[in-house]
Amino acid sequence: MQLTDKQIKEFQDIYEKKYGKKLSWEEAIDAANNLMGFAELLFKSYITDQGRKEKLGKYPKGFHIEGEGYSCCICHKTISNQETWYDKYGIKCLICQKAIEKRLIPVSVCKNKDSWYSMWEFDYYFGVKPSTVRKFVRQGKLKVRIVPGEKGKTYFEIFLIKDNPGVLPKKPESRLVETEDRMMRVEYEKIVFPLSEDQKNK
Ligand SMILES: [Zn+2]
Numbered sequence: 001m002q003l004t005d006k007q008i009k010e011f012q013d014i015y016e017k018k019y020g021k022k023l024s025w026e027e028a029i030d031a032a033n034n035l036m037g038f039a040e041l042l043f044k045s046y047i048t049d050q051g052r053k054e055k056l057g058k059y060p061k062g063f064h065i066e067g068e069g070y071s072c073c074i075c076h077k078t079i080s081n082q083e084t085w086y087d088k089y090g091i092k093c094l095i096c097q098k099a100i101e102k103r104l105i106p107v108s109v110c111k112n113k114d115s116w117y118s119m120w121e122f123d124y125y126f127g128v129k130p131s132t133v134r135k136f137v138r139q140g141k142l143k144v145r146i147v148p149g150e151k152g153k154t155y156f157e158i159f160l161i162k163d164n165p166g167v168l169p170k171k172p173e174s175r176l177v178e179t180e181d182r183m184m185r186v187e188y189e190k191i192v193f194p195l196s197e198d199q200k201n202k
Contacts, residue, residue: 003032011035052086062087062097072096073110075147075156095155099147105158114171117159125172126193136195142167167194 003011008025011032016022023031055063068080072093085097089110092100099105109116122128136142143163149155161168172189179185 003029003036008032056088060087065091074105074158095149096147105145105147106160109158109160115161117161117168117171119157119159122159122193125188125191126196128193128196141195169194 008028012023012025012028015028015031052065062085064082065084065086066081070079070084070091071077072079073090074092074096077093079091079093083093085092085094089100089107092110096105100107100110117125119130119133122133123130133142137144142159145158145160145163146154147156147158159168161170169191172191174186174188176184177187
């Protein structure tokens with residue numbers, strides 16, 4: 001879809017009224033086109049989403065979705081077509097889906113990312129390496145839920161906050177901060193991992 005000169009002019013006026021800055025004609029064309037591209041993308045996603053929800057009425061247990069490059073809402077593996085499973089909780093890989101069906105992990109992990117930690121997040125938030133996390137698990141200080149892979153191997157590990165009361169803090173709050181070169185980056189609230197303190201005292 002191509003924007004008309006009239007629409008560009010309107011966009012220029014709205015922008016000036018709202019932000020007090022007059023965009024050059026080129027800037028206005030760029031910005032209006034970006035905005036439209038974004039709106040189109042949102043609209044297409046909305047339509048796709050509605051279609052899937054309708055299909056759920058017919059297949060309430062879920063179904064594979066067509067297309068490539070989806071991401072599992074639990075392990076974040078990139079999945080396509082027959083590797084996907086879609087239901088009202090989101091898009092999952094078949095391995096994670098199976099773990100949900102076997103009730104090894106609760107279905108809430110998909111929608112509520114703040115209810116659990118993955119292995120890499122211990123390092124990301126607290127600077128605690130996987131080897132240390134595994135040691136805590138062996139010592140019985142941390143409870144882990146395992147998503148099993150092939151031949152009894154561990155495919156993915158989930159640490160539920162509710163499984164570890166008093167040990168796992170709630171997820172650190174994030175905020176956007178501006179860096180010196182005027183870029184934005186995410187910063188996290190500093191939280192000391194309780195078990196790390198235990199270790200030092202020994
Ligand atoms: Zn997965």
